[in-house]
Amino acid sequence: MQTDPSQGVADGQGAAVSAGVAEGAGRAADAPVSTEGRGAFVTLEGGEGAGKSTHARLLAAALRHAGYDVVQVREPGGTPIGEALRAILLAPESAALTSAAELFLYEAARAQIVAEVIAPALARGAAVVCDRFTDSTLAYQGAGRGLDPAFIAQANELACAGIAPDLTVVLRPAPSGAAAAEEGLKRACETGEADRLEQAGLAFHERVNHAFEELVETQDGRHVAVASDGPIPDTAQAVAAAVQRLFPQLSAEDVDAAIAAEGHLR
Ligand SMILES: Nc1ncnc2c1ncn2[C@@H]1O[C@H](COP(=O)(O)OP(=O)(O)OP(=O)(O)O)[C@@H](O)[C@H]1O
Numbered sequence: 001m002q003t004d005p006s007q008g009v010a011d012g013q014g015a016a017v018s019a020g021v022a023e024g025a026g027r028a029a030d031a032p033v034s035t036e037g038r039g040a041f042v043t044l045e046g047g048e049g050a051g052k053s054t055h056a057r058l059l060a061a062a063l064r065h066a067g068y069d070v071v072q073v074r075e076p077g078g079t080p081i082g083e084a085l086r087a088i089l090l091a092p093e094s095a096a097l098t099s100a101a102e103l104f105l106y107e108a109a110r111a112q113i114v115a116e117v118i119a120p121a122l123a124r125g126a127a128v129v130c131d132r133f134t135d136s137t138l139a140y141q142g143a144g145r146g147l148d149p150a151f152i153a154q155a156n157e158l159a160c161a162g163i164a165p166d167l168t169v170v171l172r173p174a175p176s177g178a179a180a181a182e183e184g185l186k187r188a189c190e191t192g193e194a195d196r197l198e199q200a201g202l203a204f205h206e207r208v209n210h211a212f213e214e215l216v217e218t219q220d221g222r223h224v225a226v227a228s229d230g231p232i233p234d235t236a237q238a239v240a241a242a243v244q245r246l247f248p249q250l251s252a253e254d255v256d257a258a259i260a261a262e263g264h265l266r
Pocket residue numbers: 001002046047048049050051052053054055187188191227228229230231232233235
């Protein structure tokens with residue numbers, strides 16, 4: 001379970017991002033991404049323990065080192081209301097929460113962070129790095145809980161008010177959905193008591209991880225898979241390479257600096 005509630009707005013300085021775009025839109029995987037004057041929006045996705053918070057943090061630090069103005073956030077959370085909803089959603093004591101109630105709480109947290117943090121940051125030209133976003137709802141409440149994906153897409157749209165990620169890095173702690181679920185849960189549960197979602201069972205998490213695989217397989221030009229089954233520095237460089245077309249100033253040296261600052265060894 002990710003317990004650090006300190007993720008929120010943290011601004012760097014310097015160059016605004018000159019890139020952005022509408023969701024999916026059938027881009028080639030290596031095509032440049034245009035953000036039409038606003039900042040760039042990157043999301044990190046994957047099942048439990050995939051490495052999202054580690055790589056959101058390292059990517060944000062590398063981008064700041066490269067001179068970008070960066071806002072790093074997580075979902076659910078990132079605003080006082082969102083963090084309160086996160087506490088309800090993750091508490092094992094919330095076991096009675098229905099799937100519909102769960103969906104609406106995630107969407108409420110999302111509507112809040114989009115309005116309060118993400119939209120204003122993008123409007124001023126900042127880069128936004130977000131740990132989980134709308135794809136998590138499709139994977140967890142759609143594939144995991146069995147709610148209608150078309151309804152979820154509509155709910156996502158309402159909460160996002162026209163904002164969509166330019167690029168999404170899907171982290172894979174193992175090559176297949178089933179193995180990723182097992183390895184990711186093992187990693188996540190090593191770091192503390194399992195939260196309500198982590199307690200949902202292996203079959204649930206296999207469906208979730210399979211759904212992330214399916215999003216990558218759409219080859220829509222937004223979803224990029226990155227293996228997180230090796231050393232953290234290698235994955236950090238691969239994440240940076242995956243988003244480089246949004247951030248031309250970002251270099252391997254910036255990633256090295258972020259890695260060194262966190263004390264990771266090669
Ligand atoms: N290549 C890697 N990249 C990221 N994390 C890794 C890697 N290899 C091992 N790990 C370990 O996996 C664990 C989970 O990482 P992290 O908390 O970043 O994942 P997460 O996806 O944010 O988890 P959660 O879904 O529980 O919030 C950490 O203990 C981390 O050290």
